[in-house]
Each structure stands twice: as structure tokens, then as C-alpha cells.
Amino acid sequence: MENSPDPAPSLLEVRGISKSFGAVRALQEVDFTLRAGEIHALLGENGAGKSTLIKVITGVFPRDAGIVRLGGEEVAPRSAKAALQAGIATVYQEVNLLPNLSVAQNLFLDRQPMRFGIVREGEMRRRAKALLTDFGLDIDVAAALGSYSVAIQHVTAIARAVDLSARVLILDEPTASLDRHEVEILFGIMRQLAKRGIGIVFVSHFLDQVYEISDRITVLRNGRLVGERETASLPRLELIRMMLGRELAETTSARASAGEHRAREVCASFENYGKAGYVAPFNLELRHGEVVGLAGLLGSGRTETARLVFGAERADGGQATVEGAPVRLQSPRDGVRHGFGYCPEERKTDGIVAELTVRENIVLALQAKRGLHRPLSRREQDEIASRYVRMLDIRPPDPERAVGLLSGGNQQKVLLARWLATSPRLLVLDEPTRGIDVGAHAEIIRLIRELCDDGLALLVISSELDEIVTYSDRVVVLRDRAHVEELAGEAIDVGNILAAIAADSVAVALEAHT
Amino acid sequence: MKGLPPVLITAIVLVAGFALCAVQFPNIASTRVVGNLLTDNAFLGIVATGMTFVIISGGIDLSVGSVIGFTTVFVALAIERWGVPPLLAFVAILALSAAFGAAMGAVIHVFDLPPFIVTLAGMFLARGASFLLSTESVPITAPVYSTVSDFALRMPGGGRLTAIAIIMLVIVIGGALLLHLTRFGANVYALGGSRATASLMGVAVGKMTVKIYMLSSLLAGIAGIVFSFYTSAGYSLSAVGVELDTIAAVVIGGTLLTGGQGSVIGTFLGVLIQGLIQTYINFDGTLSSWWTKIATGVLLFAFIALQQGLVALARRPAAKRAGAAT
Incomplete structure (x- = not known):
């Protein structure tokens, strides 16, 4: 093999990976390249194929086509265990360790130091302690793992993976349940590992964190590769466009004459409605014969808003009004009683x-x-x-x-x-077109408009911005679990929605730094 | 302050119960009674040791009572009717029961079936097979039986530590060492924590499952031999329902029925508690022996409630606990 002039050679090369589940094509000819010593963010909305890609690389799912090369050699692990042995370790958001065992046992399970068939408990604890000290943890390794915080469990999982001589470390939403300080610790560890030449794949929907930690970004959408960029030279707006929209011309609302709807009767309204740690208080008016779209990135509070409106989650502040009368929405039963309907995102479950x-x-x-x-x-x-x-x-x-x-x-x-x-008088639809083939897609959208013309009030969540633009009379844009912008009439187009999502994230980032 | 571990609570219940019994019947506090208690519950202690492994690993073995019954009949017929030397008969039945357990473990793993159903089938199979061998009680008169029955270590105070009690103690200690000090033991806990996760972490889940049920059935086989020493007979109806007594002993001993936590020592204490209740009823003389079951039932309820309480306590957020402690 020739010496590559590239200072950071490819560690993991994924070429032309395809994977279908029945008729659903989850991945189509996806390429992905990870260099040694880099932190590479893998981004995409729900259903973009991130998890499938990870599971195909680590052998949890068999692949239909394509190859994976690790350090130049082709690998085809048949199970997560085989992938681990090959040097690809994954740490999931749900820590895959055993909370009932001690920290030391978790680190050394199935490879404990032995003498005469007996586990050398003292030696094992010493080694565990030394290993965790490298990661900046000084804890009692004899205590049950479950008695520690999620952050410590994460670090333990990473320590185990790295100690198993991992060359590629895949972190799937590692920061979702960590607070700011814990995230800092984790990032410190990630940087340290990258310096040691380990390639790290970082999956997250926190864009601020992606910009803070990653060297490069790969974006997937609908099972296809959208692109691979250097983080430093990728503007946030451009990234969000890669994640959400197509390279589309300005699509404006097909539901013309917005002014006409102004006169429509209010069906339900929510004032200062919210729940601490769930969605920031918002004002929302839903009118008969009108579609309100909820746009935003994954985790921005779209589904949370829908659940509050329906009563699936209890608000801890604010007032809901239905047809002018104040009501309490404490359970889905209340929602149904007031004439609400809710089609959740996870249709199957x-x-x-x-x-x-x-x-x-x-x-x-x-x-x-x-x-x-x-x-x-x-x-x-x-x-x-x-x-x-x-x-x-x-x-x-x-x-x-x-x-x-x-x-x-x-x-x-x-x-x-x-x-x-x-x-019902109000129908809440969460991602009504997810996982549906193109023909049925158009039909669902036609149905949404017809229902609306019949006087129903609709609140629709979708990641497909073109779709939202097509049927919405008004669009509420969310970011970081708060409603940040409401667009109506002529103002509804993909560009404005993207700008609202991105502009705010910049503002938030600035706020965080001051 | 942290809550007491369940084993300690079991120990306290045993000591307190023993003290209460001794207050009412001072004769209970003698090595004679304790020796008898160990002898009478030797087979239960052995089979419960195996059950502890199964339950900690997240499974259950309902077949053990039937395996004991089958063993007694097989051993009795082999020695008395077929003229097999006793030692050879023992080796044969242990090999047979180990294979039986391994088969159940394999079925559980390969077909991904609930252990409850598989071992329930095993229970019917073994019980049915023992009826096939003989429906009558077969007395065993081989000299080795009287030798073993007569053997006993004298304890101070006139108590006798019989051979079968010694076998039980050796197995309990051996089981405790196996569970707490070896890689096999750590894997048993790992399986009980989560099979999927243990598998991801490199534990050979299939092999472990086979080995665990093999161990349980092997110990049930030994318990069966011990039971045949205890009764000097083989009978296809012996040890009916023992699997439930065994599970009760394991749970009273602080092992989580959902797996992942527990100890052999706790199980041993659980066996002793059941034996103590039986002894108390014998001393009283007016109570029906079914009171043993009622008392066991009450204790079982108390321990399950206690475990749920401990689990709920452990799930409370740390901040709350800290707040409550100050």
C-alpha cells in the first residue's frame, strides 16, 4: 500500500450501503467516511437513517448492499459483539450496561482477572479505578452501577468500549440526558480520545453541541446521503437546509387568500400554556377551517406541544379555552370530551x-x-x-x-x-405522512385540506417543510422547546421557516456565551 | 442511612424467630434440634441453591420437585430391582438429570421460550416418567443406606450432624463460592440484569442458560439422592410441590424474583426459616402442620412487599434522598 499524503487517513470507510425493511428503503447507497482522530457528527431528522446506518455498520442489521472497510480491511460483523471485537464500539443513549452489577464488574465482565478459576476482585477493582481515573472519574467501583448518575454510566460505557481496544467509537445521542456540566466532561473525554487516534461518530440533534465538538458533519435525509462538510465552513442555515429541505425554489402557500381566514371562529386557544422542562409557555389559537403547521427540528418541542394541546401531558401553567369557554385538559379523556383527536407519530406503537x-x-x-x-x-x-x-x-x-x-x-x-x-372539532396530526409511500402521501395531504374545508381545526406536525408550506394557513416555528415565530399568509415559505429555525439558534448560542 | 440489604433482614427474621421460639420452648435452643432441622431440610437446601442461580439469572425452574421424585424412584429401582451398585446408580441419575436440565436450558435459549413454560413441561415430563417406572413406594434396603443414615458427627450438647446435612452444607458453601467469586457467577448476575445487554457485552448467553439449568437439575438430582437417604425409599409422589417451597425459600432469602440480585446464603437462611416454622409447629403439637404453609405464605408476602419497597426507594431521585437525609 502506498503512503497517503493525507495526514488523517480514513479509518472507517462505508461505501454504497443499502438496507430495506420490506418495501421501505431505509438506506440507499449511503457513503460515510471517518478519519482517525476526528469527531464526526452524523445528523438527520427522525427517519433519516442514522440509527439504521449505525446498526448496519455494527452488524445488528444485515446489509443488502455495500461494503465497510476498517483501516483498509473489509469487515462484515454479524453482531454487535463481533463489531466490538473488530474494534467498532457503540454507546447508546440508553446505556447498555448492567445496573445491578458493580462498576468494576461492568468494566471487566467476561474478562475479569482470574487466578485458579477465581475472580481477583481486588485486582479488578484496582484496574477499574485506574481506568476510570484516565477519564477523570474517582468513584467507588465496588458500588452498583445503577447507583450512579447517567453521566457516570455513560463514561463507564465509553471507558469499557475504549479499553476493549476500540478504534471507532459511535456515540448515539450521548448528551440527551446530561446537564451542561456533564456534557463538558463528556466532550473533554471525546477530545482526549480523538487525540489518541480514535475515530468518533457523534449522533446528536443538539446543533450547538455539534458545532462545539465536531470536525466534520455528514447529513442524511430519507435514507440518502445529503452531503459531508467541514463543520467550520458550514453555516448553520445551510446545515438546517441540508437536514430539512430539498434544494427547492420558493414554494408558497397553496392555500391562498390568507386574509379570508382571519374572520374564522376560534375553535380552541391556549394562553401562556406550557410545562416546565417540557415546552416553554406559548400562545396558540386554533380556528375552524384552518390548518396550523408546527415546524422545527427533532426535539424542538413539536410533539410536546401536540401532547399538551390534546391533554396527553398536563400543563403546569396557562389557560386553555374551547369555543370561548375555559377548560381543563388533564388527560386524553378530557381532550376527547372536548372534541379533540390526536394521531400520534408512532403509528405502530x-x-x-x-x-x-x-x-x-x-x-x-x-x-x-x-x-x-x-x-x-x-x-x-x-x-x-x-x-x-x-x-x-x-x-x-x-x-x-x-x-x-x-x-x-x-x-x-x-x-x-x-x-x-x-x-371532532380539532384534530392533531403528528407526522401524518411519515413512512408512507409517495402516492398515499399526496392523498393524505388532500384529505387534510378537505377536512379543513369542512370546518375542522387542524394542528399538523411535519418535518417535510414543503408539505407544511403546502397546506398550512399559519406556521408556528419551534426551537429548543419554545415557540419562536409564527408565520401567516404570504410569509409562509420554506426559506422563512429555515431562517426562523436558524436565526433563533444563533441567538440562543450567543445568549449562552454571554 | 442506607436501607438494610435484604439478606440482613432475612437473618434478623431468622434470629428473632429462633429467639421467640426458644422463649416459648427452651428445648428448641439445642444442637439436637438444630441438627434435626438441618437434616430434615437437607434436600430443600440443596435444590434451593440451584434455584438461586436460576432465579438470579432471571429464570425459574418448576421441574425440580419432579426431578427429585424421579430420582428417588430411579435410584430405588436401580439398586433394589435392577441390581445396579448404588454408586453407579448415583452417577447414572446425576448424568441423566444434568442432561435433562441442559436440554431445558437449550430449549429456552434456542426457541426463545419463557422458562416458566419450558420447565413446567419438564415438571410434567419428569413426574410422568417416575410414575411410568413405578407407582408404588419402593423401599431401599442396600447396606450403604443404613451406613450413611447411621453416620453423623456428634456436636456438643448431643446433636447429630448427619451425612446428608453435611452434604447440604458443602453444597451451600460451594454454591456461594461459585456465585460470588467466579466469572460464571458474575455472568449469572449479568443475565439477570438484562439478557440483551449481557449478550452485547460479550457474555455467551446461550451457553450460560444451558449451564444454569443444568446446574439446577443436577442439584435437584443430588437432592433426590439425599431425599432417598432421608426416607430410605423411592416413591413417585415424593417431593410434590417442593419447587414452590424452594422458590419461597429463595425469595424469602432476599433474591429478586425478577433476577439480578440475590445470594446463596440468603437462600440458606430462607430454608432455615421454613424449617424453624415446621419445628415450632412440631413442638406445639396442637397446630396442624398446614400452618407451616400459612406462615410461609405470610412471610413471602412480607418479603415481596419489602423488596418492592426497596426497589421503589432505590428509584427515587438522588436529590430527594439527599434532601430527606438532612
Whole structure:
């Protein structure tokens, strides 16, 4: 092999990786290059393919195509354990250690120092202590790992990985549950490890942290590589555009004549509504016949806002009003009683009941609203189900089919039907088009507009900015768990939304430094 | 102040219970009674040691009572009807029971089935097989049985530490060393913490599962031999329900039924507590022996409640605990 003039040779090379789950293409020909001694941020919104890429590299998922080279040699680990042996270690947000064992046992599990078949406990503790001292930790290594903070558990996991002679360290959202001081400690350790020549992949949705720690950035979107840049020469606005939008021309709201909507009646309003540590207090007005879009990066407080509005989470301040009357929203039951509906983001786990039929899924919310002592007769159920199957064009048009067998788009329609059957006044949709193929995508958007024309109030969350621009009358932009901007009418376009997200993050960054 | 570890609470319950019994019946506080207590519960102590490993690893073994029953019948028939030398019969049954446990462990791991179901099937299988061998009680008259039964170490105060009690103590101590000092023991705790995580950390989860159930069944086999010494007979209905007594002893001994925490010493204390209750009822003479079950039930409830309390306490945020301490 020739000597490369590059001072930082490629440590991990990923070329043309593809991975599908059934019909869903999670990764398409993704390339990724990690140099020795660099901290490389891997960014993308939910569903961009970050986790899938990590799991394919570490052998948790088998890959459909592509190669992975570590230090020039091709590797194809079949399990996380094999990847670890090859020198690729992953530390997940949920620390993958055993809280019931001591810190020392966690560091040396399955490779404890032995003598005559007996674990040398004293020697093991000494080594554990020495190892952790390198990472700036001075703790009682004989105590159970679970008795320490998440930060210490993270550092322990990293120490274990590094001690197992890891050359590549993948940190998946390591800072999500750490406070500022703990993040500083972690970053110190990361820099120190990078100096030792270890390549670090840093997955995070905290852009400030990405700019603080990373050398380079790779962005994925919808399972494809968007680009790889030097952090120092990538403006924040450009990064956010890479993460969220296509290289699109200005798309303006297709819902013209914004002025007309001003006169619409208020359906529900929220004043100073919020919850400490969840979403900062916000003002929000939802009107009949109007779509309000919630835009922002992952973790900016979009879903949190939706859950507060629906009552799935209790606010600790502020006042909610429905049709002019003050109300209390303490539980989803309250939300349903006031005529709210909520289609959550995690359709499979929080939405549909896969084993039940389309009919049973559709009547679920209506039956819950009526109460158990007023059961819907089978005939009523059949009527309701076939009406919505026809109206929303659910395919196959068989109300007796188990919902789990339907495609994502049709599952989403069943969820919509479930809430529509309760004749709601307000419908909250969290990522209604996620994981749905292109055809169904357009149909869901058409449905959203039709529902709106029928006088329903809609609050819609989406990461697809073009989509939000297409159907929203107003767009609320969030950043760092606060509502930072409201755009209406002509002002709604992708550029303005991006600017609002980015401008604020710069302001926040400045604030943090002063 | 930190809460007492569960083992210590078990020890306190045992000592307090013993003291209370001794106040009412001073004769209980003698090496004679203690020796009998160890002898009477020797088989329970042995099988409970194995169960401790299984439960700490996050599993359960419902087959042990049936394995004991099968062992007694097999040993009795082998020695009395088939003319096999006793030692050879012991080796054969231990190999058989170890293989049985290994098979259950393999099924649990390979097919990813709940241990409850697999060992429940094992329980029916072993019990059914022992009925197939013989439905009647088979007395054992081999000389080795009377020799072993007569052997005992004299303790001060006239108590007898019998051979089977010694076997039990050796196994308890051996089990404790295995659990607390070896890599195997550490892996047992790791499995109980989380199978998935242990696997990610490099523990050979499949091999461990096989070994753990093999150990449990092997110890059940030894318990069966000890039981045959104790009763000098093999009977297919012996040790019915012992798996439940065993689980009770393990839980009273402070082992978490969900796995990850516990000790062999605690289990031993749990066995002694059950034995103490039985002894008390024998001394009283007017109580039905079923009171043992009732008392065990009450204790079990108390310990499960206690463990839940400790778990809840441990989950409280550190700040709160610090605040409460000041």
C-alpha cells in the first residue's frame, strides 16, 4: 500500500450501503467516511437513517448492499459483539450496561482477572479505578452501577468500549440526558480520545453541541446521503437546509387568500400554556377551517406541544379555552370530551391496534367516547366502518381485515377515520405522512385540506417543510422547546421557516456565551 | 442511612424467630434440634441453591420437585430391582438429570421460550416418567443406606450432624463460592440484569442458560439422592410441590424474583426459616402442620412487599434522598 499524503487517513470507510425493511428503503447507497482522530457528527431528522446506518455498520442489521472497510480491511460483523471485537464500539443513549452489577464488574465482565478459576476482585477493582481515573472519574467501583448518575454510566460505557481496544467509537445521542456540566466532561473525554487516534461518530440533534465538538458533519435525509462538510465552513442555515429541505425554489402557500381566514371562529386557544422542562409557555389559537403547521427540528418541542394541546401531558401553567369557554385538559379523556383527536407519530406503537380489524380500529375512539354502557351495535359499526372506508378510500376496502396487514398509508387513514368518527372539532396530526409511500402521501395531504374545508381545526406536525408550506394557513416555528415565530399568509415559505429555525439558534448560542 | 440489604433482614427474621421460639420452648435452643432441622431440610437446601442461580439469572425452574421424585424412584429401582451398585446408580441419575436440565436450558435459549413454560413441561415430563417406572413406594434396603443414615458427627450438647446435612452444607458453601467469586457467577448476575445487554457485552448467553439449568437439575438430582437417604425409599409422589417451597425459600432469602440480585446464603437462611416454622409447629403439637404453609405464605408476602419497597426507594431521585437525609 502506498503512503497517503493525507495526514488523517480514513479509518472507517462505508461505501454504497443499502438496507430495506420490506418495501421501505431505509438506506440507499449511503457513503460515510471517518478519519482517525476526528469527531464526526452524523445528523438527520427522525427517519433519516442514522440509527439504521449505525446498526448496519455494527452488524445488528444485515446489509443488502455495500461494503465497510476498517483501516483498509473489509469487515462484515454479524453482531454487535463481533463489531466490538473488530474494534467498532457503540454507546447508546440508553446505556447498555448492567445496573445491578458493580462498576468494576461492568468494566471487566467476561474478562475479569482470574487466578485458579477465581475472580481477583481486588485486582479488578484496582484496574477499574485506574481506568476510570484516565477519564477523570474517582468513584467507588465496588458500588452498583445503577447507583450512579447517567453521566457516570455513560463514561463507564465509553471507558469499557475504549479499553476493549476500540478504534471507532459511535456515540448515539450521548448528551440527551446530561446537564451542561456533564456534557463538558463528556466532550473533554471525546477530545482526549480523538487525540489518541480514535475515530468518533457523534449522533446528536443538539446543533450547538455539534458545532462545539465536531470536525466534520455528514447529513442524511430519507435514507440518502445529503452531503459531508467541514463543520467550520458550514453555516448553520445551510446545515438546517441540508437536514430539512430539498434544494427547492420558493414554494408558497397553496392555500391562498390568507386574509379570508382571519374572520374564522376560534375553535380552541391556549394562553401562556406550557410545562416546565417540557415546552416553554406559548400562545396558540386554533380556528375552524384552518390548518396550523408546527415546524422545527427533532426535539424542538413539536410533539410536546401536540401532547399538551390534546391533554396527553398536563400543563403546569396557562389557560386553555374551547369555543370561548375555559377548560381543563388533564388527560386524553378530557381532550376527547372536548372534541379533540390526536394521531400520534408512532403509528405502530401508539396508534393502531394491529391485531384488530379495520372496523374495530375505526370505532375504538367513538366507543370510548360513548362509554361502555352504550355499546355500538354491530350494524352501526358496519355502517361507520364502510362509510369511512369509502370516504377515505382505504384499500383493500375490507373492514374485516386486520389493520396490521395494511400499508402504512392505509393505516394512517384508519387512524384518521377513528377520530373523524367522533366528529371532532380539532384534530392533531403528528407526522401524518411519515413512512408512507409517495402516492398515499399526496392523498393524505388532500384529505387534510378537505377536512379543513369542512370546518375542522387542524394542528399538523411535519418535518417535510414543503408539505407544511403546502397546506398550512399559519406556521408556528419551534426551537429548543419554545415557540419562536409564527408565520401567516404570504410569509409562509420554506426559506422563512429555515431562517426562523436558524436565526433563533444563533441567538440562543450567543445568549449562552454571554 | 442506607436501607438494610435484604439478606440482613432475612437473618434478623431468622434470629428473632429462633429467639421467640426458644422463649416459648427452651428445648428448641439445642444442637439436637438444630441438627434435626438441618437434616430434615437437607434436600430443600440443596435444590434451593440451584434455584438461586436460576432465579438470579432471571429464570425459574418448576421441574425440580419432579426431578427429585424421579430420582428417588430411579435410584430405588436401580439398586433394589435392577441390581445396579448404588454408586453407579448415583452417577447414572446425576448424568441423566444434568442432561435433562441442559436440554431445558437449550430449549429456552434456542426457541426463545419463557422458562416458566419450558420447565413446567419438564415438571410434567419428569413426574410422568417416575410414575411410568413405578407407582408404588419402593423401599431401599442396600447396606450403604443404613451406613450413611447411621453416620453423623456428634456436636456438643448431643446433636447429630448427619451425612446428608453435611452434604447440604458443602453444597451451600460451594454454591456461594461459585456465585460470588467466579466469572460464571458474575455472568449469572449479568443475565439477570438484562439478557440483551449481557449478550452485547460479550457474555455467551446461550451457553450460560444451558449451564444454569443444568446446574439446577443436577442439584435437584443430588437432592433426590439425599431425599432417598432421608426416607430410605423411592416413591413417585415424593417431593410434590417442593419447587414452590424452594422458590419461597429463595425469595424469602432476599433474591429478586425478577433476577439480578440475590445470594446463596440468603437462600440458606430462607430454608432455615421454613424449617424453624415446621419445628415450632412440631413442638406445639396442637397446630396442624398446614400452618407451616400459612406462615410461609405470610412471610413471602412480607418479603415481596419489602423488596418492592426497596426497589421503589432505590428509584427515587438522588436529590430527594439527599434532601430527606438532612
